[in-house]
Amino acid sequence: MILVTGATGTIGSAVVRLLTARGVPARAMSRHGDVRADFDDPASLRPAVRGVDAVFLLTAPGARVPEHDRAMITAAVAAGVRKVVKLSAVGGKGSPSQWHAPGEQALAGSGLAWTVLRPSAFASNALGWAGAIQAGDPIPNMTGAGAQGVVDPRDVAEVAVEGLLHDEHDGATYTLTGPELVSVPDQVAQLAEVLGRPLETVDVPPEALLSRGLEPSVAEMAVRGQHLVRAGGNALVTDDVARVLGRPARTFRTWATDHRTAFELPKSG
Template sequence: MILVTGATGTVGREVLRLLVRRGEPSRAMTRDPARLSFVGAGVRVVPGDFEAPETLRAAVSGVEGVFLLTAPGARVPEHDLAMIDAARAANVRKVVKLSAIGADVGPAAWHAPGEQALAGSGVAWTTLRPSSFASNVLRWADSIRAGRPVPNMTGPGTQGVVDPRDVAEVAVETLLGTAYDGLALTLTGPDLVSVPDQVADLSDVLGRPIRTVDVAPAAAREHMLAGGMDPTVVDVAVRGFQVVREGGNAVVTGDVRRVLGRPARAFRVWARDHRDTLLGAIE
């Protein structure tokens, strides 16, 4: 039995789908069970709240493995530790934590306490540190629909943009196996791409011209705060933009290939496979 947290999100939803396809008994944890109407046979939906320890204890009871995904924000350490404590008390065999690239040293350092707690928990663990998700480009849909240029927060900086499907596949392999116990895997796409590179691929795939406009970090901060985003999330995002802009996230690894035995999917493949979704979002 595998418990999946963050089950309504991009990666968690795909992890559930893959577990169902492989016939693995699964539980999906959520604060709002109505949002999980998509789950298939073999998945039990359980209520759970990282700030209510009793619900976590119930969610992990009888569970063999946990996919631990906590929402970005200042409470990531608290939420990670709550689930790790519950998993340890329930004698869970394995926890796979979704972290972020550079979590030990970079802007996403809020993942570091959870990583450290896992390493000292006595529970088998694997940490996944993905780079920027290909699916993040869906945030540009409003700009594309309105004929406005896509905002480029990272200038000419490049990243090993990763397909969320690859992250989910690696998560399932590490949950069900032992070969990568005790390791932190950095998950990237096969090559380095910038925002202009991504926009060029999208223009080709969608058959429409798309432009970019450079947005300075200070302006990005003002826009996100005006939109009501959590200031702690904004701070991390802006630091992350600056790191990428300065070349600090120009990282490509072979960890996806190492686990899955095939190359990581390129951004263009993600765009092509999600063409209908992209068109639906912008039309």
């Protein structure tokens, strides 16, 4: 039995689908799902991990990530869980982000088998451009010419499943990227080719995120992240996806092709 936290999100839901397709029993944990539990209520985590062999640990971005990670790790140890695969995040040049480093450290000292995944920027972040594209507006670019090894979330989910099911990944930390460095203008150019229509970008300062109604700690971290990328601080490509899955990581163009309908105008009638 595998417990999948964050099961309603992009990565968590993909992990559940992949496990189900392999016939592996899985519990999908969320605040409102079949397994209802809340990281802010440690007592609610105990029944969630009861009888579980492995946990996919995904905590929502925010200043409470360390606290939430430790709560689940504590519950997992108490319940006799064998393994935790933690979805961390890259903080630049392969290092963990500030929010995730304490959880990685807690996991390493827990006595559990573990695997840590540090993905780069998700290709699916481009879905946030759909409104601008459909309206014919330029796409905001907060990172200038800064390039990243943008990774397909499907690859991240597949690597997570390998970590959950196979002991050869125990004790490993994987930095998950796509196969090439791409900037926002690069992504937009590729998306324009896929859609067969011209697209433009407009340079926007990262501080614009502060006025978007995000939780303050999330907004501040996002601004720092955009500046990091703009300065070339996340210009990193690894072969970790290929080494784990035995095939090349998907490109951004592949992701864009597979999701092109998300950017097209709804058909009338």
